[in-house]
Amino acid sequence: MLFGRNASFRGMHETTRVLRDLVAIPSLNPMGRDLSGPEVFEYRLTDYLEEYFRTLQVQFVRQSIAPLRDNIVAFHEPQAATSTLIFEVHQDTVPVDQMKIDPYAAVIENGRLYGRGACDVKGGMAAMLSAFSRLVRERISHTRVVLACCVDEEFTFLGVQRLVKDDLRGATPGPIQAIVAEPTELDIVHAHKGAVRWHLSTSGRSCHSSRPDQGINAIYHMAELIPLIxxxxxxxxxxxxxxxxxxxxxxxxxxxxxxxxNTVPDHCQIEIDRRTLPGEEIASIPKELREYLETHAPKEIDFRLSEPWLSCPALSPIGSDELIGALGRAIDSVKSQHRVVAVPYGTDASTLAQAGIPSVVFGPGNIAQAHTCDEWIELAQVEAASEILYRLVRDNERI
Ligand SMILES: [Zn+2]
Structure with a gap:
């Protein structure tokens, strides 16, 4: 437990109530599969968020990304603000096949809430929504807060790529920084690897398998490339x-x-996942492999690399010291200690950082519970995250 039995924070009930709503509304990312039905895509959750922001009487915009897929971005815009803080969180979840619990029942048991997205990342979203609404209601005036709920984080990062095309600073002078919600167990993630994915294919000539000598077997050619890769x-x-x-x-x-x-294959394709480090140039990533294969593979092998169909940069800690310090103090004021860590998985933070916005990742829940067959989150952590985000803004003039 993070708090004593009798401890309570304002906003506690709202956070849990909102989390139940969020988990009960499906927002599945089909992740490239041919899934359909009312659970697929984020639009029902986007409509809920629109209603939430309308009730709170704040400005918001919807950014259309694809059919049934909109980012929704809400603004707390005090006139005297001298800095901008972005709360960024994704609306989508991974699919629900293999789940051993009702993904949408949002059952609460022993201080945990169960369901798809509870941990990744509707717990973080509930914490951001309730912190944001407190800041709005209390008219915190020194910081402009932008709450950006983006689509498609789990697959190709389309939502955040659209988000950073706008000037998120608006007319507000001073620094702009971002907190990205992902399950970090209330620690601060300041660095992560990036990812680039592409296809590599080999071509041959098909013929009947009774005369394989008349064809060129693309699978054999791929089999020669794979040990080189x-x-x-x-x-x-x-x-x-x-x-x-x-x-x-x-x-x-x-x-x-x-x-x-009974056919000699004329085509074979593999999918390649490359995890990158800060400073690596995304455009040169597939090229490095191509040049290696051009040097080492037998000349008769006809292979081709596709353009990357996913690219997420790595997150570097450079430039985020001030934010790490302020967020660390807010965490310590609620739970007395925190760690600053690097993680292997990608998040929306690196796309924001690449757009010139120092960004760190922070949220309730453990990544080990994300995407699992009985996904859950500890409610005390969700409430603590909300309190931390609220205090981060309340107590820092230039955050
Ligand atoms: Zn996530």
């Missing part, structure tokens, strides 16, 4: 490493090829 990955991890984040990595995750057992 494995060697490239090993060498990459040995030579490129970061003190906080460890080595850059590359992994082959999927393979497809052929149409039937």
């Amino acid at each position: 494995e060697r490239f990955a090993r060498e990459l991890s040995q030579k490129r490493t970061d003190a906080l984040l460890g080595p850059a990595t590359l992994s082959v995750g999927r393979i497809f090829g052929g149409t039937s057992v």
Whole structure:
């Protein structure tokens, strides 16, 4: 437990009530699969958030990203504000196949709330919503707070990529910084790896399998490339490493090829996942592998690399010292200690940081419970997160 039995904070009940609502509203990201139905996409949650902001009587905008998928961004705009703080959180969750509990019942048991998204990241969203609404109601005047609820964090980061196209500073002078909600157990994440994903395919010539000598087998060609890719990955991890984040990595995750057992295949494709370090240029990532294969693969192998279909930069701690200090003090005032850590998974924070907005990741819940078959979050942590976010703004003139 984070607090004594009798401790309570204003906003506590609202946070839990809002979290129950958020979990009960499906907002599944199909993640490239052909899923359909009322649970798919974020629009029902976006409508709930719109109603929430309307009731709170704050300005908001919806940014259309794709059919049934809108970011919604709300503004606390005090006239005297001298800085901007962004609360950023994603609306989507991963799908619910394999779940062993009702994903939308939002059952509360032993201080935990269960359901899809409870931990990743509707707990963080509830904390941000209730902190934001307290700041609005109490007319905190020195900081402009932008609450950005983005779509598609779990798959291709489309929401945050659209968000940073606007000038998020508005007319407010002074610094602009961002807190991105993800389950960090109320610690501060100041660095993470990035990710780039693309396809690599080999081409051949198909023919009947009774005369394989007349064709060119694209699967055999891929089979020759894969050990080279494995060697490239090993060498990459040995030579490129970061003190906080460890080595850059590359992994082959999927393979497809052929149409039937009695046809020599003319096509084979793999999916490649490359985890990047701060300072690595996204555009040069697939090129490095291509050049390695051009040097080492047999000349007769015809291969092609696609453009990346996902790219998320790495998050560097450079520039976020002030925010880390202020957030650390707010955490310590509620739970007496915190850690500042680097993590291996990607978040929306790096896209904000790349747009010139110092950003850190913070939220309730443990990443180990994210995406699980019985996803849950400890309610005391959600309430503490809300209190911390509220105090961060209340107690810092230039945050
Ligand atoms: Zn998340």
